[in-house]
Structures are given as C-alpha cells and as structure tokens.
Amino acid sequence: MTLKDRRKALGYSQERMATALGVDRTTVGRWDRGETEPQPEYRPKMAALLHVDLLTLDALIRESSGSPEPDAGAPSHDAYGPGEEDMIRREFMRVLAVTGALVALPADEADALAEDAARSDAAGYLRMNEHLWQVYQLARSKHSVRPVVTGQLTTLNEHLADGPSTPAALCAAAGDLFQLAGELAFDRNRYTDAAAAYSLAASASKEARAFDLWACALVRHAYVETASGRYGEAVGLLSVAERVAERGDHSLSTRQWVASVRAEAYAGLGNLRECERALDEAEKVVHLGDHAHNGGWLRFDGSRLAEERGARYAQLGRLDKAEAALDIALTQLALARGQSSRRRGAVLVNLAAIGAKRRDTEQLLTSATEALRLARQSSSGYVVRKLQALQAEIGSIVDDRRVAELGAQIAALSGT
CATH class of the missing domain: 1.10.260.40 (lambda repressor-like DNA-binding domains)
Incomplete structure (x- = not known):
C-alpha cells in the first residue's frame, strides 16, 4: 500500500x-x-x-x-556529511531551547480553565512519545530516530507558542520528550547536548510536579557524569534524584534505578561496600509488580541486574565475581526475544576487559571481536565508548600481532 x-x-x-x-x-x-x-x-x-x-x-x-526495504543485516550509516551534521545538531539544540523556554513561561491564573482542554492535547503527545521510545529501542541506528524526535519537538513548540499558558500536563509531555532527545545525544557521545536536554527535562518535570519523571531526568544526567569519569558529581546528582523519587510513586522502579546508577558511581570511586549496598537496593525491583516501569522514560525492570553487577565488579577488579555475573547476563540475553545488540556488546567488552586483566589473549580477542561487530552493526556510541576504554587495558599486551590489530580496529571505529 x-x-x-x-x-x-x-x-x-x-x-x-x-x-x-x-x-x-x-x-x-x-x-x-x-x-x-x-x-x-x-x-x-x-x-x-x-x-x-x-x-x-x-x-x-x-x-x-519505490525504495527497497532496508537490509536488516547491514550496518546503518548516517546520511549526513560533517557540515550538514553540525547544522542538524544546531537545529536540534535550537528546538530544545525554544521548547524549554516556552515550558518555563509562567501561566496566567486566568488561563487555568484551559487546563482540561490541554490535558487532552497532552495525552496525544504522550502517546506519540511512548511510540517514539519504542522506535528508539528497536532502531538499529539510534541516530536515525532523531529527525522524527525533532519533528515532534517542533510540533510541541508550535502548540505551546499558540497557547496562552503551559499547563502541567504539557510540561510532563515535554519532560518526557526532552529525556528521549537527551538519549539520542548521549548515544552520539554529545555529552554537552545530552546534559542540556536532561536539564530541560528536569525543569519541565518539576513544573509538572511529576516526581518520578523528574528523578529519571536527574538519573540520566548522572550518566553523563559517570561517562566523563566525574563519579563524585554523579553521586551528588543521584542523592538529589533519590530525594525526588521518595516523593513519587513507590510502585514504580524509579528508586531502584537510582540505586543501580549509584552503584556505578561508587564503583568508579573504588568503594566496594557502598557499591554492593546500592546493588542490593537495586535488586528490590524484583519484588515490584509487572507495571513497575513504562518502557519509555522509565525502563528499569530488573532484566539487567546480572549485567550491572558484572560490570560493577569488573570496575572494582573483582574478576571472578564479575565473570560469573556476566556469563549469566549473556545467557539471559541469548534467551531474550529481540535481544539488544547494544547490551550484548557492552557485556562482551566487559568480558574482554577481564581477559586483558588476566592476560588471557584468547578471551580478550574472542569477546572484543564480537563486540566490534555489534558496534558496527548497531552504530552505538555507547559500545564504542566501552571499546575505547578497553584500549587502555590492552595497551600493555604488545607481544601479540592479533591484539595490535584489534587496537587498530577499535581506533578506526572510534574515528568514524
């Protein structure tokens, strides 16, 4: 048709x-x-x-x-040249800034009667946002989703500009969409852009008094800090997120997600005790019901607990514990329907890092080579970042030609 x-x-x-x-x-x-x-x-x-x-x-x-169906097995590539990519990025940030300003404008008390009508409009935006999150999670190349998200932001801009006020329901819709915009930037290693989007998300969610949405924006902002190695700053953000989440819906998994990311920050600081305490808190998600997450701005459902624990132990140098947890994670991913290339790639990089620490060349090469393939397939900036970190681990293994070739392939992937 x-x-x-x-x-x-x-x-x-x-x-x-x-x-x-x-x-x-x-x-x-x-x-x-x-x-x-x-x-x-x-x-x-x-x-x-x-x-x-x-x-x-x-x-x-x-x-x-008459265009052919995209080849699902082929790696995705952006259709933009360097100059056009920068122009699109600036346009994306401009739309973010305009929507953020419109959301922040104070409402006139006389316009409070418009709230009921606006709720109906906001419901439409929230439904579209929910769909966009699903598209983002399924997309082989996350970057391919950005034009549609930009279009949704533009439409929301026009709606806000036409209205005399910004009701809470529309603020919540904006807070939701800003988080997805931040995810797109973060996956492209655009940390400054991601932080800007998450800040706008937190601001809009605060205006809506949507505490769980607000806390999740802060958690995502903390990810920017951990990715930059600023673990102390991440702990500070997560402490605020925890306080905000306490005012939210305790049937949701927001507090457990906060704990999961806090474990990553403490692992970065080398604090085993606090890391394990946070991991134990995160595992309480298994006691929540089936509706503890919404699959969009809140996706923490406990399915990644083995991955998280393995990654944290790897950070802390507890290699046996890390490997046991990561092997469980790989098994779970293999059994899962529609397994994520991004998640599998991250687990494999952690296993490769363990191989490097043990100077087990075969484990290093087997795991890292598969992670490279998945990084090319998914165009995931997240997996590329982990592979870049792996380069520091393999730098000392210079007596094997295959390891040197692996390092060159990672360097070439990082430069594309």
Missing part, C-alpha cells in the same frame, strides 16, 4: 490532507507520486491523520517512492 492508497482509503483528498498539514496541494501530489518524501516535521501529524504508527508510515513512504 502507498501513501496515496492510505490517504484515499481514509477519505482524504489532496486538498484536505494539505490543509491539515499546512502544506500546498502540489506537495501532497509529489508525495503521492514518490517524487519527494515528507519532511520529518510533518511525519508525526501525518501518522496521526492516517491512523498509523511512524514505522508503518515509513513503509508507506518507501512503497510510494
């Missing part, structure tokens, strides 16, 4: 579709004929008009243009 088929099936003429989207009728005609594709900012609203999700919309667009 093409875009034209779907449009006509729902009774939309070209004129009516053009009016709904704010474009010229000839633009819709070019989309029908596959001569051009809808720009990212139009896609969320178009998907809503056609009663499809964004992945289905993409399939309709490809069918209209």
